[in-house]
Amino acid sequence: MSALKLEISAKLKVAMRAKEKARVTLIRTILSECKKIEVDERIELDDARVLAVLDKMVKQRKDSVKQFIDGERQDLADIELAEIEILIDFLPQPLNEDEIRTIIEQAVAETGASSMQEMGSVMAIVKPQVQGRGDMGQVSKLVKSILG
Numbered sequence: 001m002s003a004l005k006l007e008i009s010a011k012l013k014v015a016m017r018a019k020e021k022a023r024v025t026l027i028r029t030i031l032s033e034c035k036k037i038e039v040d041e042r043i044e045l046d047d048a049r050v051l052a053v054l055d056k057m058v059k060q061r062k063d064s065v066k067q068f069i070d071g072e073r074q075d076l077a078d079i080e081l082a083e084i085e086i087l088i089d090f091l092p093q094p095l096n097e098d099e100i101r102t103i104i105e106q107a108v109a110e111t112g113a114s115s116m117q118e119m120g121s122v123m124a125i126v127k128p129q130v131q132g133r134g135d136m137g138q139v140s141k142l143v144k145s146i147l148g
Contacts, residue, residue: 004047005034008090026086030054051091051132058087095134097142103129104142116147 008030015023033053034045045053061080068077095103107125111118122143130139 002045002047002050004050004090005031005045008034008050011090022082023086026083030057030087030090033057048128048131054087054090055132055136058084058091061087091132093133095130097138100130100134100139101142101146104139104146108146113147116144119143119147122147 008027012024012027012031015027030053034050037043037049037053038045061084065077065080065084068074068080104122104126107113107122110125111121113119113122123140126139126143127136130136
């Protein structure tokens with residue numbers, strides 16, 4: 001079992017003892033998503049894949065917040081924002097733009113990419129390093145600006 005998944009399980013037990021209902025529900029959802037992937041693909045998730053699950057869940061909730069605010073449902077947006085805060089606890093420290101730019105420049109140098117056609121090879125190197133630590137939309141824009 002991955003170290004991150006073990007940490008999530010440990011935090012579930014702590015939340016259960018503290019009777020934090022919302023936190024328990026969300027952590028169970030995280031573990032359920034991980035288990036679903038493991039069963040569907042018949043694999044044991046590693047930390048990188050668990051980070052991808054967490055990253056996806058944060059992105060889904062950010063989209064929901066935007067829709068709830070557009071629909072003038074601040075009460076539901078607040079619930080989603082609280083869930084985002086819980087999810088962020090499991091993600092590693094986010095990278096700032098300069099750190100992301102450095103990773104991208106190293107990947108460009110490593111691949112020898114010089115045009116947009118080679119963006120995929122750059123992203124293949126960058127994504128595992130940035131997963132869960134930065135917004136992939138922002139990363140993609142930076143790659144385009146460097147290659148473009």
